[in-house]
Amino acid sequence: xxxxxxxxxxxxxxxxxxxxxxxxxxxxxxxxxxxxxxxxxxxxxxxxxxxxxxxxxxxxxxxxxxxxxxxxxxxxxxxxxxxxxxxxxxxxxxxxxxxxxxxxxxxxxxxxxxxxxxxxxxxxxxxxxxxxxxxxxxxxxxxxxxxxxxxxxxxxxxxxxxxxxxxxxxxxxxxxxxxxxxxxxxxxxxxxxxxxxxxxxxxxxxxxxxxxxxxxxxxxxxxxxxxxxxxxxxxxxxxxxxxxxxxxxxxxxxxxxxxxxxxxxxxxxxxxxxxxxxxxxxxxxxxxxx
Amino acid sequence: xxxxxxxxxxxxxxxxxxxxxxxxxxxxxxxxxxxxxxxxxxxxxxxxxxxxxxxxxxxxxxxxxxxxxxxxxxxxxxxxxxxxxxxxxxxxxxxxxxxxxxxxxxxxxxxxxxxxxxxxxxxxxxxxxxxxxxxxxxxxxxxxxxxxxxxxxxxxxxxxxxxxxxxxxxxxxxxxxxxxxxxxxxxxxxxxxxxxxxxxxxxxxxxxxxxxxxxxxxxxxxxxxxxxxxxx
Amino acid sequence: xxxxxxxxxxxxxxxxxxxxxxxxxxxxxxxxxxxxxxxxxxxxxxxxxxxxxxxxxxxxxxxxxxxxxxxxxxxxxxxxxxxxxxxxxxxxxxxxxxxxxxxxxxxxxxxxxxxxxxxxxxxxxxxxxxxxxxxxxxxxxxxxxxxxxxxxxxxxxxxxxxxxxxxxxxxxxxxxxxxxxxxxxxxxxxxxxxxxxxxxxxxxxxxxxxxxxxxxxxxxxxxxxxxxxxxxxxxxxxxxxxxxxxxxxxxxxxxxxxxxxxxxxxxxxxxxxxxxxxxxxxxxxxxxxxxxxxxxxxxxxxxxxxxxxxxxxxxxxxxxxxxxxxxxxxxxxxxxxxxxxxxxxx
Numbered sequence: 001x002x003x004x005x006x007x008x009x010x011x012x013x014x015x016x017x018x019x020x021x022x023x024x025x026x027x028x029x030x031x032x033x034x035x036x037x038x039x040x041x042x043x044x045x046x047x048x049x050x051x052x053x054x055x056x057x058x059x060x061x062x063x064x065x066x067x068x069x070x071x072x073x074x075x076x077x078x079x080x081x082x083x084x085x086x087x088x089x090x091x092x093x094x095x096x097x098x099x100x101x102x103x104x105x106x107x108x109x110x111x112x113x114x115x116x117x118x119x120x121x122x123x124x125x126x127x128x129x130x131x132x133x134x135x136x137x138x139x140x141x142x143x144x145x146x147x148x149x150x151x152x153x154x155x156x157x158x159x160x161x162x163x164x165x166x167x168x169x170x171x172x173x174x175x176x177x178x179x180x181x182x183x184x185x186x187x188x189x190x191x192x193x194x195x196x197x198x199x200x201x202x203x204x205x206x207x208x209x210x211x212x213x214x215x216x217x218x219x220x221x222x223x224x225x226x227x228x229x230x231x232x233x234x235x236x237x238x239x240x241x242x243x244x245x246x247x248x249x250x251x252x253x254x255x256x257x258x259x260x261x262x263x264x265x266x267x268x269x270x271x272x273x274x275x276x277x278x279x280x281x282x283x284x285x286x287x288x289x290x
Numbered sequence: 291x292x293x294x295x296x297x298x299x300x301x302x303x304x305x306x307x308x309x310x311x312x313x314x315x316x317x318x319x320x321x322x323x324x325x326x327x328x329x330x331x332x333x334x335x336x337x338x339x340x341x342x343x344x345x346x347x348x349x350x351x352x353x354x355x356x357x358x359x360x361x362x363x364x365x366x367x368x369x370x371x372x373x374x375x376x377x378x379x380x381x382x383x384x385x386x387x388x389x390x391x392x393x394x395x396x397x398x399x400x401x402x403x404x405x406x407x408x409x410x411x412x413x414x415x416x417x418x419x420x421x422x423x424x425x426x427x428x429x430x431x432x433x434x435x436x437x438x439x440x441x442x443x444x445x446x447x448x449x450x451x452x453x454x455x456x457x458x459x460x461x462x463x464x465x466x467x468x469x470x471x472x473x474x475x476x477x478x479x480x481x482x483x484x485x486x487x488x489x490x491x492x493x494x495x496x497x498x499x500x501x502x503x504x505x506x507x508x509x510x511x512x513x514x515x516x517x518x519x520x521x522x
Numbered sequence: 523x524x525x526x527x528x529x530x531x532x533x534x535x536x537x538x539x540x541x542x543x544x545x546x547x548x549x550x551x552x553x554x555x556x557x558x559x560x561x562x563x564x565x566x567x568x569x570x571x572x573x574x575x576x577x578x579x580x581x582x583x584x585x586x587x588x589x590x591x592x593x594x595x596x597x598x599x600x601x602x603x604x605x606x607x608x609x610x611x612x613x614x615x616x617x618x619x620x621x622x623x624x625x626x627x628x629x630x631x632x633x634x635x636x637x638x639x640x641x642x643x644x645x646x647x648x649x650x651x652x653x654x655x656x657x658x659x660x661x662x663x664x665x666x667x668x669x670x671x672x673x674x675x676x677x678x679x680x681x682x683x684x685x686x687x688x689x690x691x692x693x694x695x696x697x698x699x700x701x702x703x704x705x706x707x708x709x710x711x712x713x714x715x716x717x718x719x720x721x722x723x724x725x726x727x728x729x730x731x732x733x734x735x736x737x738x739x740x741x742x743x744x745x746x747x748x749x750x751x752x753x754x755x756x757x758x759x760x761x762x763x764x765x766x767x768x769x770x771x772x773x774x775x776x777x778x779x780x781x782x783x784x785x786x787x788x789x790x791x792x793x794x795x796x797x798x799x800x801x802x803x804x805x806x807x808x809x810x811x812x813x814x815x816x817x818x819x820x821x822x823x824x825x826x827x828x829x830x831x832x833x834x835x836x837x838x839x840x841x842x843x844x845x846x847x848x849x850x851x852x853x854x855x856x857x858x859x860x861x862x863x864x865x866x867x868x
Contacts, residue, residue: 028643028644032642032643033643034642034643034644034646034647036591036643036646036647082821082825085825086824086825089828091589091642091643092583092587092589092785093824093828094643095589095591095642095643095646096589096777096781096820096824097820097821097824097825099591099774099777100777100778100781100817100818100820100821100824101817101821103774103813103814103816103817104813104814104817104818104821107810107811107813107814107817108810108814110809110810111809111810111811111814164390164394167383167387167390167391167394168391168394170380170382170383170387171380171382171383171391173382174380174381174382174383175378175380177342177378178374178378178380179380179391180342180361180362180363181340181342181362181363181366181371181372181374181378182363182366182391182392182394182395182436182440183363183366183367183394183395183440184363184391184394185361185363185364186363220650220770223647224647224650224651224654227644227647227648227651228651231644261661261662262662264658265655265658265659265662268651268654268655268658269655271651272636272655275636275639276636279639
């Protein structure tokens with residue numbers, strides 16, 4: 001039964017990874033940009049939550065009500081003020097500028113919060129467990145994380161497929177010149193996409209901070225896991241992202257069970273295997289990665 | 291009074307000059323044709339009017355306002371709507387979604403999804419399919435329908451006959467005739483001269499980026515048009 | 523109509539002056555051990571190491587269009603290869619430096635097989651993922667000292683002064699060789715092909731440029747150069763650990779240097795490295811602030827002066843110290859044109 005337990009843990013972890021991955025692939029889908037500061041922004045959100053919790057005495061889950069809009073607003077501003085100015089200049093500038101953001105954020109966090117590890121405390125819920133029968137139990141909190149991931153994914157899917165904004169996202173992603181001719185303001189739309197992405201990543205960051213300790217340098221690993229989840233699941237598919245996250249999560253937990261230092265490495269190796277054997281990911285139908 | 295006026299428009303792609311001092315006018319409700327050989331600059335004129343090219347604000351005047359240079363998405367809100375060359379249907383959207391995107395700015399007017407489906411029953415039959423599943427002629431209908439959904443005051447149609455069979459082209463021009471009869475101003479660009487001349491009240495011929503002929507179709511002989519078109 | 527008589531020029535007046543100036547600087551640097559002090563030599567080794575890393579990254583990203591944020595993999599691999607080859611295999615540590623480059627290049631082949639499946643931003647993250655894999659593999663290997671790393675013991679028998687001077691001279695040799703290699707490559711047919719790929723991958727393919735092979739050659743070559751530099755760095759520092767050798771900071775420093783100095787030129791990284799050391803000199807007391815400043819500077823330069831500081835200067839005054847392009851100039855001495863009626867093709 002211990003293995004089933006491990007797999008279940010991995011599945012829950014996968015929910016968290018799917019959240020990270022969703023923000024990343026949304027931006028890539030709409031704007032063809034990889035935000036290298038993606039992970040660091042989630043850690044920034046976690047630290048903002050720390051500040052909110054310490055000054056207002058709120059439960060971290062309630063703090064989300066403040067943190068998410070704040071981060072979304074930050075995303076909008078970053079896009080409109082800086083990243084939009086790089087449009088039409090090729091792939092290099094966004095990579096370099098978001099990399100610059102990543103370094104700035106990490107060092108700013110180091111200066112402000114020192115190198116100490118932090119953790120968000122939601123008052124007991126993170127240790128409570130839910131019994132599944134036949135001796136199996138999952139933590140309440142990982143379960144909530146997975147549920148939140150699924151809810152957010154469903155919500156995002158609905159927005160993209162049913163709303164005017166969602167159509168605008170898809171149209172702009174297809175052909176941004178013609179989208180302009182339809183009256184779509186690409187620049188504002190990109191701002192909106194970035195706001196959405198950062199809002200989602202803020203949720204991911206806070207959930208991460210509840211689940212485990214974090215510090216100023218925890219960002220890059222989140223980016224890597226998000227990236228791996230996206231690639232494993234396959235580009236262009238939101239549900240693929242959930243599956244990708246789950247596969248990565250399970251690989252990591254199983255690997256860690258086999259040998260404590262090998263958890264993350266196992267995840268990397270599974271990622272490499274998928275890349276070599278089925279580069280289009282598990283969910284897409286044979287398209288190239290580009 | 292002219293609804294749309296282009297004055298001394300010069301346009302560049304990088305350091306290449308595509309238009310030299312082009313001027314044209316369209317009165318409210320009028321259909322204007324812009325003809326010319328490949329590369330003469332016809333699409334460039336439309337793109338400049340639609341706001342998709344950087345030009346001086348004074349070069350394009352719409353409803354008394356200087357609108358040269360766009361941005362294109364704002365001009366759509368004012369009622370300048372382009373049906374682009376090559377149709378440019380969005381592959382990730384269904385037929386109906388393509389039409390709905392046309393109405394993104396929510397301009398009030400007579401056109402709605404129901405009316406567009408009335409005009410193009412073929413589109414209604416295929417409303418749930420991906421936009422690019424349609425044939426060339428059907429895609430052109432979809433592109434026009436998409437443009438109409440924006441409730442345009444001026445409809446710009448770029449190269450409507452490109453790659454289409456003559457029968458299909460004729461049917462499309464029937465539709466355009468019905469649309470313009472309702473009072474929509476239209477500026478049409480096409481390499482195929484015959485259909486367009488029957489529809490337009492005014493025609494401009496471009497050659498190498500400059501206006502080589504203008505007038506009413508009834509006043510122009512085939513000989514004069516050919517001379518202006520080819521420059522012989 | 524008679525076509526205007528032109529000729530293709532490669533050198534410029536600035537480059538001729540620059541060549542003379544560069545030779546003078548080199549002579550001064552070579553003589554340094556005789557009159558300079560050890561701390562200056564150590565600083566120069568660091569300077570040269572960063573300069574070469576920057577030139578390598580510039581070749582990869584600015585010319586080949588391959589934006590890698592995983593070059594630290596080769597710094598780490600080169601550093602560890604130095605320790606293994608010198609300590610475990612008993613090779614002279616100074617000879618082990620270029621050999622470490624070969625080891626790094628060997629690892630670049632399977633790495634390329636993986637990362638070349640990606641393009642653009644995903645290529646960047648892919649290179650980083652691989653670097654992390656290398657870091658974790660090394661950190662989990664007992665023979666390599668796991669998390670605490672290893673010390674270079676092969677230099678212990680040497681007198682301190684001998685070691686420092688030899689390291690310094692080796693650094694000079696590496697610096698000159700790297701600059702020369704990049705310069706020669708870019709001026710060659712392959713360099714031209716590379717710049718064509720950068721400008722238009724598809725277009726250059728139709729002209730017969732073997733895009734994949736050119737990119738692979740550049741990637742492996744840069745890995746070699748980076749590996750050699752990694753070995754040099756740890757020859758200077760004497761101690762390596764996975765977190766240090768495979769640190770993202772190597773990439774951060776080189777990116778900032780190249781972006782601020784100027785991407786896609788040989789002079790840019792030179793300016794950038796000088797600026798980097800200046801900033802470090804004055805701000806090192808302020809901890810993380812100097813990284814924040816560098817980051818903000820890089821972002822600002824990218825927004826306002828995408829060609830970097832050197833690019834701005836070069837545009838304004840048309841300066842090229844390392845001319846890798848070709849200029850068309852009017853030929854003042856016209857050649858006689860072939861006469862009509864004579865046989866043969868013109």
